[in-house]
Amino acid sequence: MMLAYTAINIPYSALMGVISSSSDERVKVSAYRFVCAFGAGWLIFTFVRPLQDMLGGGDEAEGFRLTMMLFAVLSVVLFWWTFAATKERVRSTPMKPDLKAELGALVRNLPWIALFVSGIFALMQTAVRNGGLIYYFKYYVGDDGARVFSIFDMTAIFMSLGTIAMVVGVTLTRPLTQRFEKQHLMIALTAASAVISGLFFFIPADQYWLMVAVHCLASLVSGPLAPLVFAMNADCADYGEWKSGRRTTALIYSGGGFAAKLGLAVGAGLAGYILALFGFIANQPQTEEALLGIRLMFTLFPAVLSLLGAAAILFYRLDGAMVSRIEGELEQRRLSAESPAR
16 A cells, blocks of 8 residues: 555655746745645544544444545545546657656755754654654653543644644745745744754653744744745756756655655654663553653654754755846746747
8 A cells, every 4th residue: 555655655745856947936836735735634633533433333443444445535536537637738858768867866965964954854853753652651751541612632732733833834835935045944934843842852741832822933933844844846847957957846846755764764663662772561550760761752852863864954045036037047948949940
């Protein structure tokens, strides 16, 4: 399933680089994309359990099976709709495929290298922090699964409200990029999100609603980061074509996907290592050392990884003036290539 998903997701992501030649338009498209993506995440957090109960009729396994079947059918319909409703407007000069030349162009694309390294750290912090979430609430906060509001327990409310805040943050992406350089915005938002998330370390276990408020603030601040990354990857594709004459849009996005999966894999392993290092034993009263490890895994360790990701973006160095220049020169090249020889 994940192999098939990856095969779909690479051209889907690469569409952003060819759906428009305007960097500003690509930011807008990216923001729409992630409003829908995070909105879908919120729907899943909110309605999987009710759907499972409704469709399963008391049989939990059957309820989950039917719920996943429903999502699967909807996803196929939406994939087909995406194919039918999108159009590639950016046409590069046709040339013979040459994997060696394209990989060479990719590794010489320094802005993309900066995004690649930053992506590894960003997804490492996501994996470590998400890996610590359940442990943090179960063992430090004391969430026993009791319902706080309607069908929602403490963890579900925390995640659901955070996702809503992230969707709101995504909608701010384009207004922010119209005032600030993408590179500067990426560094500032990543660093701010890291600092806010790190504050969790100092919140007492009985201050649940303060945790929710801080989480919502961190999610709001980090909301524009995902659409920014995908829009910046499209700018890297333009830069690569401008420098080498080869447009490697799909390779750039697939490389970014590889960075994300590598970061998630390493981060997931790191989360397990942290728990073991601090002497965590599941379903037992935790020692002070184990509780410290859980708190660090959810707060300060992810914050450090985020700051490392922000540091990598210092090497991105594609400002608005440069992007505009590249757009103009590439447009002239395409017009010249399409004009009949004189």
